[in-house]
Amino acid sequence: MEGALVAATRFVADKAVILFQLDEKLKAMTDIEEKMENIKELSTIIDMVIEDVESHTLNKDAVKDWLRKLKYLAYDLEDVMDCYNTEALRRQRSSISSFEPVRDFFSSNNQIVFTSRISDMIKAVTNSLDSILRQKSFLPNLPQSSGHMPLNPYRETHSRNSFDVIGREIEKDMIVGMLTKDDDDDDDDDDDKSSHGTLKVITIVGMGGLGKTTLAQLVFNDARVKDHFESSRMWTVVGAEFDPAKIMKSVLELATGASVNISQIDLVRQKIEKALSGKKFLLVLDDVWNEDATKWNVLKPALTCGARGSKILVTTRSQQVSSIMGSSNTTHQIQQLSRDDCLSLFQQFAFGDEAVDQNLMEIGEKIVKKCGGVPLAAISLGSMLRITRDEPYWSSVLNSEIWQLGNKEDKVLAVLKLSYDSLPPRSKKCFAFASLFSKNNRMTKDELIKLWIANGFVSSEGNFDAETVGNRVFDDLVSRSFFLLVPSQDVTKCTMHDLMHDLARSVSADVYCNSKQDSVKHIGNRTYHLHIYLANTSKVTRALSKKPLYLRTLILNYVSLNADQLELVFSELKYLRVLELTGNKIKEVPTSIGNLIHLRYLNLSKNRIRVLPDSITLLHNLQYLYCHHLRLTHMPCGLARLINLQSLSFFAAADGAGACSIIELEHLKLHGEMKIQFSENFTNYSCGGRKILKNKHINELRLKFNCSESNDKDMLDDLCPNSSLKKLSICNYGSRQFPELLIESQLPNLVEVCLKNCRCCEHIPPFGNLQFLKKLELHKMNAVTQMGAEFHGFGGFPSLQELYLDRMDDLEEWSESDYADELFPLLKTLFIVKCPKLKSMPRLPRIQYLDISYCSGSLLSCVGRLTSLSVLRVEAMDDMTSFPNGCIRNLTSLTAFEIKGCKQLQCLPGDEMQHLEMIRTLTIDRCDNLASLPSEVGCLGSLCFLRLRVCLLSGSEEKFQNWQKGVRIRDIWRRESLGARMHDSKSSDYNQQKAVNMIEENLQEDQQKLELRVFEMEVEITCLNEALLCAFSEKEEALSRNEFLNSEIEALSEKLGTAGSEIKSLKEMVAMAQRLVESESVLKETESSMNSVLREKEEMGVQFADSLSEMEQKNRYGHLKRKLSWRPVKN
Structure with missing residues (x-):
């Protein structure tokens, strides 16, 4: 043991000798370049010493203090080297730049200034090194290391998420039984009772690391639980801060599917009661720490509004929490x-x-x-x-x-x-960086890797660029269970187990600080990474007053920044590598931003900035620039000076003095995602055939032209994106033809294509030849009259899975192809919306989901041969009085059938519907003239859910109750019975109130549906501020094509700033309808007046829907497919 101890400490002692030698060399040298070589060697040695010392168990304060100072010195050395390299880069760029010259930092005068500055920095680090080495006396007392792990860098690793949960089946079944048990058998339980039934709280208790959350997830996703709580299942993470108001808002958002921006807690409670009233729900409160019974007593009444059988499932480490929230016979102690x-x-x-x-x-x-x-x-x-x-x-x-x-x-x-000690040094830094974000935060993989790169944790190795190396580090951290992958639609996201987060905070103490878990007093002069989220001006002022002058990372999200604070950030925090200022209402960026010479990552998105200062082009180290969702009129001239720029999220192309020419993009080494938007007055379409983007590895490109009928074709041809492009979106394209780039399929790797508002184009490129195309969206292609062989090409869309045809007003024919062997062999999802002249479609052998809205009823005659169809949704077929013969008979695989807003529909084909052997859900909504359901519907043995709303169906509810026992009949709302009840209300207060309640419930449900649609459209937007800013970024397009949307945006701009969007307009409209219903005059109206109110409500939905349809959002209809909810409404 003694020999091992000596061996473990000899390494550090040997390195201390080398540090002494380097220290003496630095003092003796006079040449800056020689000193810098020794600085690099010194930095490497210090990193090795830090790694070795950290691998020991450090119990002595003296050792910890010595290590902390050594880390500070390592940061200082990086700053010296970065400053030197940056000045050298400026000098190199100044000598070769073909643009207007920048100031020469290596002129005779500035050379002296620069040398003096570097010399002072070197002197400071040598003084620090002297001080550290004088404290070396404790080195022989370092404890024994557990040894370094011999690594095999090529050994394959796997994500934790790919492994099955082991040993929890019995416990899962026990808790599932507690959740699904009939409450009639539990009358003796110590439950919390409400006027609507019983609310039971079940707790899973156990120490950290036993798998409480994992067990709760198994239960939550169990098929028995899904079926039992079909109305509503909700999951929210509580954490250490048990804030009843915050939890109520979270529950309301989960219940309605819409963002909540209400400060009055009583109003939130009322809305929860309306949203959950009559529903049997399951709510999971994960990771609860609260042991204060008064806080639980504030929250509890708001949750006792559901139907009998509603349950709350709690995970906690504390028995006290279990005692407060549940009862002894509803507590499950998770077993080892x-x-x-x-x-x-x-x-x-x-x-x-x-x-x-x-x-x-x-x-x-x-x-x-x-x-x-x-x-x-x-x-x-x-x-x-x-x-x-x-x-x-x-x-x-x-x-x-x-x-x-x-x-x-x-x-x-x-x-x-x-496990942490066994990580490679760079992986340790990358893991510790995650402590900058709060517990349970979902981190996006790509953004996390870019932040690592900007901080220098990850760099290129051999033939692998930094992002490739970063991906390997991320995947390794996932495979070792430091990160946990979480489900996400388009991007990879991760989170951490709370104990892993505790570990990250432990190993990063004093260096990292986030406002969610640290108070301002924890910010110090040597805080290197700071994250402040949703804070007021005073908190930001207190944080910055701590003078964290060595900050490398500063992330300020949705805080109020004044001009003085901005100036302090840009002028004094001169060592910043990462600066993120999203959603902070910033109108102007100070010119002092040019002082941040170390900056690699700059995110100014979702602000009110119209112009970026020219000084931004002095940031020669800048690698990532995010400026989307701003109001930029142009880009600063000289952007090509940013020779290290790799990612530019947005480029505003404009003419005029001071505007950056689009040609400058040719000189940048860009990759990733990019949007180019052409200003209204842009006319300079001549790029001299430069093929600007040909050598750029852009994988997602969005082009927004200005609807001019000029030279969009030439500009698209000159842009010439690289063949590696995977996603392409073209909006407001004004030319009549597309360039050869698309016609000849020169972008063979495209996976997604979206053409929107290309009004003059008469022909769609032969996208069928694209072997990897999985998703195609065509919106407002008004000049296209037919799609056939030219569209299908010779390939016939071999990989296409989703197709959207939207508002193609003159499309008449969609024919088969004589060239392709088989059309659309993998197509699963098809939306056809507002194509009123379309009468036919080709055979689709594997189609599963079909949505036809606002089209001619004759189009449905082609549906009968789509035998693989699983979900059919038909809406607003205004000319259809009955389904075409043979339309439904062969749809034997159909599981869900929804008919909505077909106001002329008079009957359903009962003789054909009896063949729907697999149908589980049937929805009929707002079919005003549908008088009855065929008797064959009652004989469908597989039918589980029947939903009837606003239909003139005759017969009593007893008729439906005599149908199959397993059928759950919901929302039977027949206008004739409602009108009768309103008439009877003149003599019956009870019936009067019942009618009001029914109206309120249906209005509430419509409100929830509309809000749910808004939420789905804004799934990438984290708060209402972002939604409004996104609206502003699309304002120019909206003004030109939708006066209603323009007036809504202007009104919201004046009244709400960034606090809301059309969501509030929707809520006001629905609230107005509710107030009208609640008034005495409405109660006394006849059935005709009630129909009038309903029509008015529908028109509100129409207006709101059409305004939203003009916004450019990603995956507009992908969310509709999952939710089967509201669709755009006809003008």
């Missing part, structure tokens, strides 16, 4: 895994699909025994040991001193720290 289950879990993570090494497994069994049945410990150690097959290292883990800790939770944290 059995040794066999724990061993199986460890084996999965340690060996995966590889053959098990029996010698290592023997050691593994002993390690698992010490894990004490804690799954997180087994997962963490298995993930760590997966990348090495070195027996001595496995043995060192088995014999580690961490197993001597008495407290089991401390032991788990020590296990996680052991």
Whole structure:
């Protein structure tokens, strides 16, 4: 043991000798370049020393203080090198630039200034080094290291998310039983009762790392639970801060699917009651820490409004929490895994699909025994040991001193720290950076990697660029269970287990600070990374008054910044590498931004900025510039000076003095996503055939022209995106033809294409030849009259899965193809909206989801041959009185059938509907003239849900109740019965109130539906501020094509600033309808007046829908497919 201790400390002692030598060299040198070479060597040695010292268990304050100072010195050395390299880069760029010259920092005068500055910085670091080396006396007392892991960098790793949960089936079944148990059997339970029924709270209790959340997720996603709580299942993460108001807002958002911007807690409570009244819901409150009964008593009444059988499932580490929120017979103490289950879990993570090494497994069994049945410990150690097959290292883990800790939770944290110590140095930095974000925050993989790169944690290696290396680091952290992947539609996102987050904060103490978990007093002079979210001006002022002058990362999201604070950021925080200022109402960027010479990452999105200062072009280190959702009129001239720029999210193309020419993009090495928007007065379409984007690896390009009928074709041809392009969106294209770039399929790797408002184009390019195209959207292609062989090409869309035809007013024919062997072999989803002249469509062999809205009823005659169809939705077929013969008979795979807003429809084909052997859901909504349902519907054995709304159906409710026992009949709202009830209300207060309640319920439901649609359209927008700013970014297009949208935006701009969008207009309209209904005059009206109110409400939905349809949002209809909810309404 003594020999090992000496070996463990000799490394640091040896490096201390080298540090002494380098220190003396630096003092003796006079040449700046020679000093810089030694600075680089010094920086490398210090990083090695830090890594080795951190791998020990540091108990002495003196050692911790020494290590902290050494880290500060490492940061200072990086600043010296970065300053020197930046000045050299300026000099190089100044000598070769073909644009107007920048000031020469290496002129005779500035050379002196520069040399003096660098010399002062070097002197400062040598003084710091002297001070640190004088404290070396404790080095022989460093404790023993557990040894460094022999790594196999090529060993394949797997995401934790790909492994099955082990050993929780019995507990899952127990909790599922508690949730789905009939409440009539529980009358003796100690429950909380409401006027609507019983609310039961079930708690899962256990120490951190046992898998409470994992168990709750298993239960939440169980088919039995989904079926039992079909009305509403909600999940919210509570965390350490138990704020009843915040939780209520979260519940309301989950219940309605819409953002909530209400400050009055009583109003929130009332809306929750309306949203959940009569519904049997399940609410999961994950990770609850609150032990204050008064706070729970504030929240509890708001949740006792559901139907009998509603449940709350709580996960917590505290028995006290369980006692406060639940009862003894509704508490489940999560068990430790059995040794066999724990061993199986460890084996999965340690060996995966590889053959098990029996010698290592023997050691593994002993390690698992010490894990004490804690799954997180087994997962963490298995993930760590997966990348090495070195027996001595496995043995060192088995014999580690961490197993001597008495407290089991401390032991788990020590296990996680052991896994952290085994990480490569750069991975440690990348993991620690995640502590900048609050617990349960969902981090986007691509953005996280760019932040790592900007901070210098990740850099290029050999033939691999920095982003490729960053992806490897991210995937490695996932495979070792430091990060957990979370479901997301278009991008990869991750979060961390709360114990992992605790570990990240522990290893990054004093260096990282986030406003969600740290108070302002924790900010110090040596805080290097700061994140402030949703804070007022005073909090930002207090934070900046701490003078964190060494900040590398500053993220200010949705805070109020004044001009003085902005000036302080841009003028004094001179070491910033990352600056994010999203959603802060900024109107002007100070010219002092040019002082931030170290800046690599700048995000100014979602502000009110119209002009970027020219000084931004002095940021030669800048790699990522985000300026979308602004009001930019042009880009600053000289953008090509940013020779390191790799990502530019938005480019405003404009003419005139001071505007950056689009030609400057040719000189930048851009990749990733980009949007180019041409101003209204843009006329200079001549780029001299430069092929500006040909050598740029842009994978997503959005082009927004200005609707001019000039030379859009030439501009698109001159842009000439690289063949690696995967997503292309073209809007407001004014030319009559597309360039050869699209006609000849010169972009073979396209996966998604969107053409919008290309009003003059008569022909669609032969997209059928694109082998990888999966999604195609065609909107407002008004000049297109037919789609056939030219459109299908020779390929016939071999990979297309989603197709959207929207508002193609003159499209008459969509024919088969004589050239392609098979059309659309993989097409699953088809939307046809507002194509009134279209009468036919080709055969679609694998179509599963079909939505036809605002079209001619004759189009449905083609549906009968779509035998693979699973979901059929028909809306607003105004000329259709009945379904065409044979339309439904062969749809034997149909599981959901929705008919909505077909006001002339008089009957359903009962003889054909009886063949719908797999139908589970039937919805009939606002079919005013549909008098009855065919009797065959009542004989559909597979039908589970029947929904009838606003139909003139005759007969009593008893008729429906005599149908199949398993059918759940919902929302039977027949106008004749409603009118009769309103008539009877003249003599019956009870019936009067019942009619009002019915009206309120339906208006409430419509409000929820419309708000849900808004929420889906804004799924990428985190708050109402962003929605409004997004509206402003599209304002120019909206003004030219939709006067209603323009007036709405202007009104919101004057009244709400960035606090709301059309959502509030919707709420005001629905609230107005509710007030009218509640008034006595409405109660006394006849059935005709009620119909008038309903028509008025529908018109409001029409106006709101058409205004939203003009906004350019990603995946506009993808959300409609999942929700089967509201669709655009006909003008």
